[in-house]
Amino acid sequence: MDRMPSGKHPASPFTPLDFQLVLLRRMADHNPDLVDSARLELSVSIADMREANKRWQAMVRSPRTRGAASRYRSVLGAPESVITRKVGDLDCEAWLWPVPLWPDLRFEVLLAPNGAVWNEWLVRAPGSEAPALHTLADLTPWSCTVDEAARAFAPARPLEGTAPTRWGLAFAAPDGEGVRREVVAEFSWGLLQRVAVRG
Known part of the structure; x- marks a missing residue:
């Protein structure tokens, strides 16, 4: 290049x-x-x-940059699908694009009613089967998204990420012997990267 x-x-x-x-x-x-x-x-x-x-x-x-939503459209083209997501009392639009590296995932941009981008991350593609998450052994890198881990190991507490595209979750998950361990899971662009056992 x-x-x-x-x-x-x-x-x-x-x-x-x-x-x-x-x-x-x-x-x-x-x-x-x-x-x-x-x-x-x-x-x-x-x-x-x-x-x-x-x-x-x-x-x-760039000071001359277009809005985030326009930038994604410019780079990724028209979304593969647009769906409505309820966030509290608001109806928001979610734009979804395929990501060839991860065929079962989509890149999602969530737009507020005023057009501002609220979130941008990888989610499970509509119709794709979510992974089975039961123990710590199931939490391997790139195996699941933020939402999937939060649902599987509820209640999960969101943590502030170390960068704009990073997220964290704190929750308890059973180890191989059935003992529940306190863990922190780190995500990049919504995809699991690593899990640290805290107790």
Whole structure:
């Protein structure tokens, strides 16, 4: 991939493939082996991934940037589906796009009634079977989404993430001997990355 001077943008458009590399870049800190396998599947290099993330951050931070919803449409095209989600008393729109790396997931952008983006993360695709989550052993990297873990191990307490695209959940889950352990699960772009046992 050609390098551009700092502050300049490549002439080539930012594509859905580039966006997948942005997702992977955030996950590389937790699961470099999984990310390396995904990169090989996409036939891209570490430099390609870093460049895609650099370009994405430049778009997000540019003073001339379009709104988040428009940016996603520009990069990912028209949503595969648009559904209505109830958030409290509000009817919100959820835009869903396929993500080839994870065929059973969709990238969801949740819009408030005024068009502002409230959330942006990976969710289970409509009609796809959710994973069976019963014990700590089921909580493997990339196995489930935030919502799925929260439902399986309710009550779960949301935790502030260490970055805008990261989330945390605190909950209790049984280990292999049936003992309930207090754990913290960390997610990137809504997908489970790691679980730390606290007690």
